Amino acid sequence: MSKITYREAVRQAIREAMIRDDRVFVMGEDVGHYGGCYAVTLGLLEEFGSERIRDTPLSESGFVGAGIGAALGGMRPIVEIMTVNFSLLALDQIVNNAATLLYMSGGQLNVPMVIRMATGAGRQVAAQHSHSLEGWYAHIPGLRVLAPATIEDARGMLWPALCDPDPVLIFEHGALYNQEGDLADEVSPVDIDKAAIRRAGSDVTIVAYGGTLRTALAAAEQLAGDGVAAEVVDLRCLRPLDTPTFVSSVARTHRAVVVDEGWRSGSLSAEVSARITEEAFYDLDAPVARVCGAEVPMPYAKHLEDEAIPQVADVVAAVHALGA
């Protein structure tokens, strides 16, 4: 066991993949000489050289598309996009090419690439660097969408994602990079299919992912003091959703609160809520509740930003409102 940050866990995962497979390379803005805008790739240029730690111009569509082409050509690219907001400049390549080529070609063309990007708010970087748009990507058939919320997942999800013959998007919540935790010295493989129950409980199910897992766990801790045993489900994989894990949890606890930093309307939380309603309706003792980001472009001022994103108190209040 050793103490490690989320950032270091991602870096270790990249490093291991590059050592393990010559076809793996990293490409993105400032990944090389700068060391990564979140310092994830710091030191890798010196170790692996500029062919494999490849700085790109500010051309999101160009280098994401080049990643797709390189994957078609036999490589295993890890493409880093600075933030999910910038990924909008590469939407054409992700949605029209990466997600469609296998299908459009009748099964001939696989796109085995990984696109990593930071998502989420909490760092006062306002409305063009803070949004949680992973739910949009989870809407797209042909993509796998992952949200590592723990140090273990940050370390373990990259390799299976690279082994997937199809495109995988990994969303790293920006507020997690400095989070410290324990990681076993012997890294064991993690799956990229299943949701995980992070805390067991019998009174209510709190569904969260990525940056909101911490909020959900803190709320569960507080609720325990109030005599409420909350179960916390970490979705982990946003597409395909592991519906059985959260539905069977709700079937046991009879109440559900979905926590999502993304906007409520047309969101991932809406999808989770709909599936619970479709599949566990008769097990519910109360309507499904949601705690979501306020429907505003993210404001800069700290008090406003805090108000705009799900807080522990909001989750606790939502649970109590269900009668738990």
Next chain:
Amino acid sequence: MTKAKAAPVPVVETEPAAGDHGVHLLREMLRIRRFEERCVELYSRTAIRGFLHLGIGEEACAVGVMEALLPDDAVVATYREHGHALARGLSMRATMAELEGKVEGCSRGRGGSMHLFDTATRFYGGNAIVAGGLPLAVGLALADHLLGRRRVTACFFGDGAVAEGEFHESMNLAALWHLPVLFCCENNLYAMGTALQFTESETDLSLKASSYRIPAWEVDGMDVLAVEETAREAAQAVREGGGPHFLELRTYRFRAHSMYDPDRYRDKDEIEKWKERDPIPALIARLTHDGALANGDLDRLEAEIAAEVDDAVAFAEAGTDEPIEDLERFVTSGPPTQAPTS
């Protein structure tokens, strides 16, 4: 990984034999022309649906460039790509079956006219987002670069693509990283229905490539021999490590943009004037003059091609519909993403 040692440069025949080779080029252009003329008939009787973009008039571009490529090279094309597919070696049967939406089609009927794919000939589509294929070509070439393979990726696009950001991003990336891409801009003067002078502040397209320090050559896209000669020279330079090259193939489509297009934006005289430069009669005249095409040769050629087109249509029409149960197949490589929940 240290960069893999580059393989020796494969040799491409640079001096095509005049007579036989000329007839071969003629055959390839005629195959495309007659195939597409049949497509019009099939469209009229609704055997082909959706968008159908014909390259009639532009055949010399696809045929000339393909002559410069080797089997291991890659091709990225646009939604006006029947000619490129056929010239690259996709079977006419699989191509026609695709247009008719049959499972025997080169994309199992998933793509249709705009999305022809074939890994056997390294034909990477069939991209219907203007300029969307350029970054893919850069990436295919990047893979060759990283793996030390001496291969060329030929990337076709129209003049309309030049206005897209992806064009500029791709030019810059390919030049910056010195990648083996042969950019082939088929300048037919219209981005769908809007003439170049209404969309570009600088209508000299080669100049745009030059500004990225990419060697750029202008070619008469109505002269298949000129296209081939220039493409061979450019492809060889790319193959030898000369970095990306850019060809501006000056061409013209004789028919409308698609079957839906009433073609109101072009002067009929302009179209007729370009038809005088039709690459097929021009080559026939030249081969006849050179004695490479004797009396009766053309009729024999036409008869062979008509038989091939008939056979392709018969194959497509005898083809089968993909079973409905396969609707979600190939969304991902694994089982359907929306797995049953219990």
